[in-house]
Amino acid sequence: MIVKSLDHLNKISEIILKKLDKKDCLFLIGEIGVGKTTLTRYLINNLQKQKGLSQTEVLSPTFNLLYEYEISDFKIMHYDLYRIKETKELKHLGIFSEELDAVKIVEWPDLIKTPLQDKLEVYLRYGEKENERKIEFKGLGKWENFKNEI
Ligand SMILES: Nc1ncnc2c1ncn2[C@@H]1O[C@H](COP(=O)(O)OP(=O)(O)O)[C@@H](O)[C@H]1O
Ligand SMILES: [Mg+2]
Numbered sequence: 001m002i003v004k005s006l007d008h009l010n011k012i013s014e015i016i017l018k019k020l021d022k023k024d025c026l027f028l029i030g031e032i033g034v035g036k037t038t039l040t041r042y043l044i045n046n047l048q049k050q051k052g053l054s055q056t057e058v059l060s061p062t063f064n065l066l067y068e069y070e071i072s073d074f075k076i077m078h079y080d081l082y083r084i085k086e087t088k089e090l091k092h093l094g095i096f097s098e099e100l101d102a103v104k105i106v107e108w109p110d111l112i113k114t115p116l117q118d119k120l121e122v123y124l125r126y127g128e129k130e131n132e133r134k135i136e137f138k139g140l141g142k143w144e145n146f147k148n149e150i
Pocket of ligand 1: 003004006007009030031032033034035036037038039060107131132133134
């Protein structure tokens with residue numbers, strides 16, 4: 001599917017949000033600058049809007065690995081694992097677990113090998129035009145049919 005603009009990506013984030021539950025896992029896959037953090041920002045800001053809260057800054061956790069957001073009854077954990085090179089490093093840090101009572105949004109999730117129940121993988125690629133992207137979805141569990149619903 002083609003994402004025509006930032007505004008279009010924002011609309012897609014709202015469709016994802018409709019289905020999002022408190023312990024879901026979103027893996028964002030694609031090269032640098034393709035829009036993983038931007039999609040996360042839309043998800044977080046739209047959830048804040050829905051809950052009647054003011055929208056906060058959503059920065060890339062490139063150096064911190066993780067930023068957390070408390071949004072009413074939701075907790076969002078936004079990871080960027082680009083700098084992690086080995087699974088054991090990730091285990092050692094103890095920052096990711098599928099058991100966490102939070103929505104886990106993960107950029108560069110390649111090292112996460114644990115099987116997850118309800119997971120949406122979002123694949124992003126550059127498009128032909130500057131503000132165009134290509135997006136594909138692969139879901140597990142409750143997300144399995146999402147690609148047909150959007
Ligand atoms: N349709 C689009 N979808 C996503 N990002 C877009 C789009 N058009 C332009 N951009 C721009 O591309 C950049 C994506 O950066 P970012 O979200 O940080 O990427 P990543 O986290 O994948 O490295 C942002 O500057 C954003 O404004
Ligand atoms: Mg990013």
